[in-house]
Amino acid sequence: MHNEFEQMDKEYIVNVYNRLDAVLDHGKGSVLYDVDGKEYIDLSAGIAVNIFGVCDDVWQQAVIAQLGKLNHISNVFYTEPQIILAKKLCEKTGMKKVFFSNSGAEANECAIKTARKYSHDKYGDGRYTIITLKNSFHGRTIATLTACGQDSLHQDFGPFVDGFVYADADNFDSVKKLAEENNVCAIMMELVQGEGGVHPLDPAFVHAVADYAKAHDILVVIDEVQTGNGRTGALYAYMKYGIEPDIVTTAKAIGGGLPFAVTMFADSCQHTLTDHTHGSTFGGNPICAAGAISIVDRLDDQLMAEVTKKGEYIKKELESCQNVEWVSGLGLMLGVKLKKDLAEVVNGCVDAGVLVLTANGLLRLLPPLNIPMDVLQKGIEKVKAVIDK
Numbered sequence: 001m002h003n004e005f006e007q008m009d010k011e012y013i014v015n016v017y018n019r020l021d022a023v024l025d026h027g028k029g030s031v032l033y034d035v036d037g038k039e040y041i042d043l044s045a046g047i048a049v050n051i052f053g054v055c056d057d058v059w060q061q062a063v064i065a066q067l068g069k070l071n072h073i074s075n076v077f078y079t080e081p082q083i084i085l086a087k088k089l090c091e092k093t094g095m096k097k098v099f100f101s102n103s104g105a106e107a108n109e110c111a112i113k114t115a116r117k118y119s120h121d122k123y124g125d126g127r128y129t130i131i132t133l134k135n136s137f138h139g140r141t142i143a144t145l146t147a148c149g150q151d152s153l154h155q156d157f158g159p160f161v162d163g164f165v166y167a168d169a170d171n172f173d174s175v176k177k178l179a180e181e182n183n184v185c186a187i188m189m190e191l192v193q194g195e196g197g198v199h200p201l202d203p204a205f206v207h208a209v210a211d212y213a214k215a216h217d218i219l220v221v222i223d224e225v226q227t228g229n230g231r232t233g234a235l236y237a238y239m240k241y242g243i244e245p246d247i248v249t250t251a252k253a254i255g256g257g258l259p260f261a262v263t264m265f266a267d268s269c270q271h272t273l274t275d276h277t278h279g280s281t282f283g284g285n286p287i288c289a290a291g292a293i294s295i296v297d298r299l300d301d302q303l304m305a306e307v308t309k310k311g312e313y314i315k316k317e318l319e320s321c322q323n324v325e326w327v328s329g330l331g332l333m334l335g336v337k338l339k340k341d342l343a344e345v346v347n348g349c350v351d352a353g354v355l356v357l358t359a360n361g362l363l364r365l366l367p368p369l370n371i372p373m374d375v376l377q378k379g380i381e382k383v384k385a386v387i388d389k
């Protein structure tokens, strides 16, 4: 059965994902099953989406209740789930306003537009350049793809959007030089670079950049599409770093498995987007927003402590493997540098019944945040056995 599906997938769906050998059918929490009934422990969470596992009861009930009330109506009208969610997010973060959209890329597009307009409103034409970091990932639309500091992603799709320059991560002089040479409106960064190789930025670098930006009225945009919503052991990673960004973007986990994204604005730019300067047909959709409330409500200190503890456990276990060079990351966002072929390990894990990921040459683990300890232990034992086989 599963070979038949794989063949049809390859025939009818554009082959951009290099899919792993599992046709997944259903699951509950951190355990999934394929169409042939084989069991998998999930250490991937749909790439940092399913933080409470698949088909999480609380989220499911919130979504089903909203589905029976109002599935969609235009953003020209008020809807309750959006308003409640916005208030909760502002209260939990101290940010002043939010804009809802449907994907990480869109949340970042909104941040880019806001940064440009903020500067245009204050300084007029020309102050539109955004500094991003080498190895960063910000999305796949043309503007967010331009923002990505990875040449390999840029090869086939030029011409790109004007106004992006790339600094070396963890090198403040590189940021300062670009800021002096260009007319810069913002600096945008992931605090743990995800797709680029699970690299947590040096806190001293982040603080130097944030201080410099504040002194020069350059907006600090933090992309928390992957790091956000508890993944690093803090509600948002910027809280762990102790900085005060002007704009924070998030997506993935906040939707609980439905497409949902948020761009949050601090006081500095809360009034930048005005009537008809931005919008989205589905952004803030009542079903997605009702589900998101059920996610945000459960991001508490107890969960954060659990994330930190489980992350430390995984790190320690994997560091003890002969074929592991090092483990990087924060909380439950981990990258593993192997001394053996990555594809062999990934395929071996799937074969052994564990779902894992890769990121720029590393094995990447992003388990559900609430994965039960016994399930996690079972999964990690399987991964260790494959690595040291």
Ligand SMILES: Cc1ncc(COP(=O)(O)O)c(C=O)c1O
Binding pocket: 102, 103, 104, 105, 106, 108, 137, 138, 139, 140, 190, 194, 195, 223, 224, 225, 226, 227, 251, 252
């Ligand atoms: C840091 C970061 N920003 C943006 C994106 C793009 O998000 P989406 O795929 O939802 O557009 C991703 C996706 O992996 C990401 O990790």
